[in-house]
Amino acid sequence: MSHHGMYFQHGIYAMCQNDTEHEGRFGRIFSKLNGNYNKPQDLTALGVKGGPMDGGRGRNATNTIPMGFVFLGQFIDHDITLDTTSGLDRVNDPNAIQNFRTPALDLDCIYGAGPEASNFLYRNGMYLLTGEDGSAYGGQANNHRENDLVRTSTGTAIIGDPRNDENRIISQLQLAFIRFHNHVVDHIINEKSLSNNDLRRGSLRKEVYEEARELVTWHYHWIILHEFLPLIVGNPLVNKILGQGRQFYTPKKAFIPIEFSAAAYRFGHSLAPQKLKVQKSQNRDFDLFGRALGFGFSPISDDKQIVEWETLFDVDAGAPAQRTDKLDTKLPSDLLELPFITEGEKSLATRNLLRGQSFLLPSGEVVASFVGVTQAEIDKVLLHIRNNIGTIDLSNGIPLWFYILAEAECIGRDDGNISSPGEGLGLVGGTIVCETLIGLMEMDGMSFLSRNRNWTPSLNPTGNFTMADLLTF
Template identity: 55%
Template structure:
């Protein structure tokens, strides 16, 4: 397209004309938050150098955050599994977000826990004409070949050890598997309380009431604990008070690729290479049999998570690693990837390649589109320049969005009312993408508390305050069926 006399071109115009992936979102598909911004191209060899083992992204001296529980990073993974599931894309071709089906609902509705409900997926539930529509655990399922003292600590499983749950990914490591079980038990505890309070209610009525109660309290934790902790309380308050500026769907809620392929992958920088599943337990590698080998039943007490080790119950929890441009060394050489190409085995390089396959814009371009201060952008670019030049990496065309967001977190970090905290959370670009997307999904969902009843506040917890600690404490009280 050429400029007509007297008319100005606009940024990204040629891409809008050329790529149909820059159009309005389609129902049930991914989409773009910044449709007017041109894509970035970086030589793949430079991306491989950036994410290589022994390169600039390998952490050699792990530093911990001051107040981010390690468990919150795994909770972020759980949230991701609740709203996105992409089974179609690869690195070998350009991916069009508008053609990629999201096989999860783009709502925080816990369909990974409840599936399609007891009529659609009855195998997740106990019998409605018996004890009621409790969700199955390992104990109610009587897992084949599992010791009785371990059943209640595990998910329901088939004879081949496959978890009987709404999303198979929630069995890929011990923490996510045990959190799936905690959410099941949280529902069962509330189902039991409602049933005992009014024995005349039908099992379907109790199910609907308990499901909404559980879902709204989960959403409350996302908005009032998870997002302020990772995106900054000041930013979250501004979005809730003044509205969203960048996540503005044309029709229905969707998952932006700037969120799913870049900003929400911040957690990869915050995962510890070594961690404990119990406060006084042994330290395990993230890919050890105790922690990292999912998709199989619990075989011993060491594999059972005690949540005090991962979330803030009394201040003695494990902290996540700082959010910066480095990842744990083991993540740059993934042991389960069968390839002789080091680039295939590096999680960092895979993220960078995925961003390029989705035609993501540069971080600088997105920051400019957000009208971030030029001095702030230059500060982040200086950090990036120092890293890239020290390792002879050419990023002259621009910085991949994911790497820019990590660098911004390292340079600026989470902005609370007391100021910025480098390394403690996402900076303004990354934080805005994450917080606006998750809040937007809730605001556009007529069944969520933000989309249905903005006067609602938690009925569980204490005086309208409800935290992850409260959720996990209630989960531990669930009736053993």
């Protein structure tokens, strides 16, 4: 097993040196704290299949987090860590380059560089293409094509971010966002009673597109603030950061903190399921990466693979969706042997641990005391870890990602009067995740948090808006 073969994410190399507070899109929140070091053998032993982080092939579900939020979480990650900047440099559109250099929750994974620079994603300058518009890919049954992304003749998805075809669910979530945008376009056209004749004007189509994009993005931000974050970090922390301001992630210009991308936000790898079902009538679960659901980066090829969203989000009040796996130190077995990595380290856990170390992340306990966690609580987490790692030596310090998972497992989400172990992040993980996501929105000149903090969702008469609303709009 060669770690030299591991690929490195473009753009974050610079973070391997201690002297940069930020380099382009990436930076540090805790630039004053020293990097931790563990022997690579110990990190490999921690992340190996069959080791202490192997959650096996079964289910150990949360009570509160609908399964779909695993994939929304992954989708959000891809939205902000998208690194096509270098690719976009080749497009001669300075405005687009400017925009894409700003890390923001701007749905560039859906919109690409917009209808002009990325016209291959669009129809009529307003609508985003779906499989229904016709794929170059032959050999797909009609009902499969109509429930899939638009694809090239070899089956590659034509989307703003290729990673959103990585598994069977995220590709259909990508499609759901695309359809949501298209429905919002129709909604605007209806509301303004625009005729086909009116819409011959390119400038009007552009206006409709831009209004739709803003509405979609603002409703998406609302979901992150008022549904996703409360589930992942708890309402008290969200309200504290919104109400009293960020304490740690306070740059003048937005960047992606390496503590977020190489550690805290990788919490989602623990929520992911080994198996799930995607249709109400399915009477058994299928492996997320298995023959029935398929391996991702491939066209829908079986009726079984078509997602019914009520199995993943609470769309139907009477029949709650499946729940995610617990937020703990365990990952599903299959993620410790990723099927799509052909060369180098296959364990996602080991990759995360080595990655964090290569970026000189401080240890979990050092960050914990810096953000104000009590020594008693830190000791509780450390004892819990010691009891669970056998002879693995982490005495120098606990890797930040692993600490955050252990904190979630034995302390958990702050729900006000109680904390809920296994249901969400504790204070270290929660602070990094919540300050980063809220910070990215507050520093984004296009968001409602920066343009109109009193905005409420306009696409739903109740004034609230959830994933269930987005999927049924």
